[in-house]
Amino acid sequence: MADVKTQVSFGILGCAEIARKVCRAINLSPNSILHAISSRSIEKAKQFVVKNSLPESVKVYGSYEEVLDDPFVDAVYVPLPTSLHLKWAVLAAEKKKHVLLEKPTALNVGELDRILDACESNGVQFMDGSMWYHHPRTAKMKEFVSDTKLFGQVKTIYSSSSFFPPQEFFENNIRTKADLDGFGALGDAGWYCIGAILWAMNYKLPTTVTALPATTHNSNGVIMSTTAALHWEQEGTTATFYCSFLSHETMDVSVLGSKGSFHVEDLIIPYEESSASFSFTSGAAFVDLHIGWNMKEQEVQVQNELPQEALMIKEFSRLVKGIKDFKIRPDKMWGDISRTSQVVLDAVKSSVDSGKMVYI
Amino acid sequence: MADVKTQVSFGILGCAEIARKVCRAINLSPNSILHAISSRSIEKAKQFVVKNSLPESVKVYGSYEEVLDDPFVDAVYVPLPTSLHLKWAVLAAEKKKHVLLEKPTALNVGELDRILDACESNGVQFMDGSMWYHHPRTAKMKEFVSDTKLFGQVKTIYSSSSFFPPQEFFENNIRTKADLDGFGALGDAGWYCIGAILWAMNYKLPTTVTALPATTHNSNGVIMSTTAALHWEQEGTTATFYCSFLSHETMDVSVLGSKGSFHVEDLIIPYEESSASFSFTSGAAFVDLHIGWNMKEQEVQVQNELPQEALMIKEFSRLVKGIKDFKIRPDKMWGDISRTSQVVLDAVKSSVDSGKMVYI
Numbered sequence: 057m058a059d060v061k062t063q064v065s066f067g068i069l070g071c072a073e074i075a076r077k078v079c080r081a082i083n084l085s086p087n088s089i090l091h092a093i094s095s096r097s098i099e100k101a102k103q104f105v106v107k108n109s110l111p112e113s114v115k116v117y118g119s120y121e122e123v124l125d126d127p128f129v130d131a132v133y134v135p136l137p138t139s140l141h142l143k144w145a146v147l148a149a150e151k152k153k154h155v156l157l158e159k160p161t162a163l164n165v166g167e168l169d170r171i172l173d174a175c176e177s178n179g180v181q182f183m184d185g186s187m188w189y190h191h192p193r194t195a196k197m198k199e200f201v202s203d204t205k206l207f208g209q210v211k212t213i214y215s216s217s218s219f220f221p222p223q224e225f226f227e228n229n230i231r232t233k234a235d236l237d238g239f240g241a242l243g244d245a246g247w248y249c250i251g252a253i254l255w256a257m258n259y260k261l262p263t264t265v266t267a268l269p270a271t272t273h274n275s276n277g278v279i280m281s282t283t284a285a286l287h288w289e290q291e292g293t294t295a296t297f298y299c300s301f302l303s304h305e306t307m308d309v310s311v312l313g314s315k316g317s318f319h320v321e322d323l324i325i326p327y328e329e330s331s332a333s334f335s336f337t338s339g340a341a342f343v344d345l346h347i348g349w350n351m352k353e354q355e356v357q358v359q360n361e362l363p364q365e366a367l368m369i370k371e372f373s374r375l376v377k378g379i380k381d382f383k384i385r386p387d388k389m390w391g392d393i394s395r396t397s398q399v400v401l402d403a404v405k406s407s408v409d410s411g412k413m414v415y416i
Numbered sequence: 417m418a419d420v421k422t423q424v425s426f427g428i429l430g431c432a433e434i435a436r437k438v439c440r441a442i443n444l445s446p447n448s449i450l451h452a453i454s455s456r457s458i459e460k461a462k463q464f465v466v467k468n469s470l471p472e473s474v475k476v477y478g479s480y481e482e483v484l485d486d487p488f489v490d491a492v493y494v495p496l497p498t499s500l501h502l503k504w505a506v507l508a509a510e511k512k513k514h515v516l517l518e519k520p521t522a523l524n525v526g527e528l529d530r531i532l533d534a535c536e537s538n539g540v541q542f543m544d545g546s547m548w549y550h551h552p553r554t555a556k557m558k559e560f561v562s563d564t565k566l567f568g569q570v571k572t573i574y575s576s577s578s579f580f581p582p583q584e585f586f587e588n589n590i591r592t593k594a595d596l597d598g599f600g601a602l603g604d605a606g607w608y609c610i611g612a613i614l615w616a617m618n619y620k621l622p623t624t625v626t627a628l629p630a631t632t633h634n635s636n637g638v639i640m641s642t643t644a645a646l647h648w649e650q651e652g653t654t655a656t657f658y659c660s661f662l663s664h665e666t667m668d669v670s671v672l673g674s675k676g677s678f679h680v681e682d683l684i685i686p687y688e689e690s691s692a693s694f695s696f697t698s699g700a701a702f703v704d705l706h707i708g709w710n711m712k713e714q715e716v717q718v719q720n721e722l723p724q725e726a727l728m729i730k731e732f733s734r735l736v737k738g739i740k741d742f743k744i745r746p747d748k749m750w751g752d753i754s755r756t757s758q759v760v761l762d763a764v765k766s767s768v769d770s771g772k773m774v775y776i
Contacts, residue, residue, distance in 0.1 A: 073706075076705055080705065211578070211641070211660060211662060211663040212576065212643060212660075212663065214658075216574070216670070216672055218672065219701075266626075268626065268645050269624060269649075269773070270647045270652060270653075270654045272652055281652070283572060283645065283654040285628050287628055287629055287630045289629075292630060292641070293630075294628050294630045294643040296643065296645065296656035296658075298572040298574075300572075302571060303571040303572065303674055304568065304571075304676050304677045304697070304698070305677075305697070305701055305702070306672055308670060310574075310670075312576055312658065312664060313664055314580055314663055315580070315664055317664045317665075317666055319668075321713060322709065325702055325706055325707070325709070326708070327708060327709045327712050329707055329708055337665070338664070340664065340665040341579075341665055345436055345440065346685055347437065347689055348686070348687060348688055348689055349682065349685070352687050353681060
């Protein structure tokens with residue numbers, strides 16, 4: 057009987073700050089192990105090992121190719137700048153490595169399709185690095201939104217994702233460079249708003265996307281802040297979102313239905329690691345003479361056994377193990393979800409650039 | 417020495433449902449007294465007296481003219497359909513009655529200007545019936561938004577105001593009739609969204625207003641639901657709002673600044689009569705590795721001595737008494753505030769009708 061490894065071995069391409077969080081998540085997830093890290097500079101990679109107290113067993117490579125050539129690596133996590141995703145995600149897939157790709161997934165949906173095609177034709181799993189999908193709170197909120205008796209139909213959605221980084225961010229961060237992460241705040245913070253909105257709409261694409269005439273660019277032409285509106289013609293549903301590097305920390309989502317509504321203020325990164333909450337009302341109405349309400353918002357608290365990023369790794373590794381050990385086909389759902397976000401991201405960017413409404 | 421009445425005497429034109437709440441507020445306010453009510457049908461007016469247990473001292477008139485001709489009436493509250501505001505508010509002012517006018521104030525800003533001119537030239541006070549301005553919570557929120565150290569600059573605002581009335585509303589309510597309240601949900605629920613947004617912007621008018629291609633009209637051509645976006649070019653600030661008769665009860669406002677943010681879920685009608693709250697954060701950030709936050713939202717609870725509608729009456733009556741007893745000039749602030757809301761309301765309607773962005 058063949059020796060079936062019980063854990064999925066990860067290699068990481070690049071030592072981005074977010075890789076620190078994912079390193080920890082790989083170690084926390086019971087079905088995963090960190091096997092290798094890499095940087096274009098071996099020195100930077102070694103510093104990463106020290107900074108994150110990684111065990112000596114972790115391989116340290118001075119190039120991404122070496123990770124892809126390591127036969128013990130099952131899966132790669134790719135937190136490289138967006139402009140490098142196409143090259144490295146496709147190469148990884150061709151080397152039969154499963155691909156966990158940081159968001160935004162690509163510079164445009166054409167690139168993403170090439171990545172997804174490479175994953176499919178090489179039989180490897182694809183998933184983007186949006187962690188919040190994997191929190192049990194998200195499943196609980198979905199239960200509520202899907203309950204037509206309690207929630208009814210989705211009528212409008214609002215989301216904001218913003219933060220105000222220190223000055224050095226604007227000078228050095230890849231998310232402010234046109235040649236690295238050309239979407240800027242839209243690709244970073246906006247990815248979450250778009251994802252949350254599509255999630256509430258069961259990933260149905262909107263009919264139109266309109267960026268407001270209020271986008272702020274930096275001197276490199278990268279979006280620092282924008283507001284956009286989405287419209288689903290058949291449902292009559294609207295959504296608006298605001299994403300920004302110029303505002304206080306937010307990650308709000310409000311979903312308003314015909315019979316209920318809910319909101320969450322810490323969607324992407326919960327206030328606390330081991331539990332998270334959202335607030336909802338259903339059947340709210342004013343009492344006699346329109347003085348007061350018949351109810352207040354209720355808070356639903358949801359515990360999580362592992363941090364959401366570890367749950368993401370666990371789910372990704374579960375799928376990888378299914379493919380490796382039981383020859384199950386890769387789950388296309390995660391690529392499909394990423395693709396809807398990328399399509400809307402592209403449309404918002406196109407609307408920002410043209411100043412016009414974009415039909416999808 | 418002349419006999420100075422200590423209380424301001426109110427007459428009410430029309431027996432709308434909202435008049436019940438305002439009757440109670442007049443009685444609760446220490447500087448006001450209900451002197452007369454009226455309806456085009458004396459029978460309806462008499463029923464109103466019974467339904468609201470009004471004292472026998474209250475005069476009951478079968479026409480609005482009689483209220484205006486009653487020399488004991490200092491001020492009128494006008495909850496008539498919007499299409500009747502111009503006629504009755506101007507007549508009231510000409511009869512030297514101070515005017516508390518239900519919102520939306522007029523069918524367009526031209527009409528409102530005629531009302532404001534009539535009030536000014538007759539030396540009477542004007543105020544619209546938006547109650548939430550008068551809650552001490554509103555002042556407390558303003559304190560926070562105005563604190564540049566805690567809140568910074570306003571970057572984006574979101575507001576929703578909605579409810580899902582029973583079927584009979586859609587058949588009979590004046591807010592569904594083109595000839596009575598042509599603005600529909602925009603003039604009713606949307607008035608509050610617009611007011612809250614302008615309040616956060618210190619009543620500075622936006623540069624542009626854009627209704628999304630998602631407006632629902634009823635068979636009379638009246639707006640049942642719409643989403644619109646506002647933009648202040650100089651500040652780079654955006655706002656979006658959703659107002660609807662087709663969604664669950666909401667009255668949310670979220671204001672996001674460069675250094676802080678706050679939100680309130682029960683702006684227009686607080687959950688409870690004697691206190692209300694809002695939530696805010698300032699200086700929020702993720703902790704190490706982007707796991708968790710350095711703080712949660714804080715809830716600020718504000719007590720109120722009287723229900724907000726009684727505080728509105730009290731403030732209105734205070735101004736009226738100043739004019740009557742001390743010959744102080746009417747306070748133009750309230751008319752100016754109403755006017756900004758009316759200008760934006762008109763622009764949203766115009767954008768809905770034209771499908772185009774409207775410059776203000």
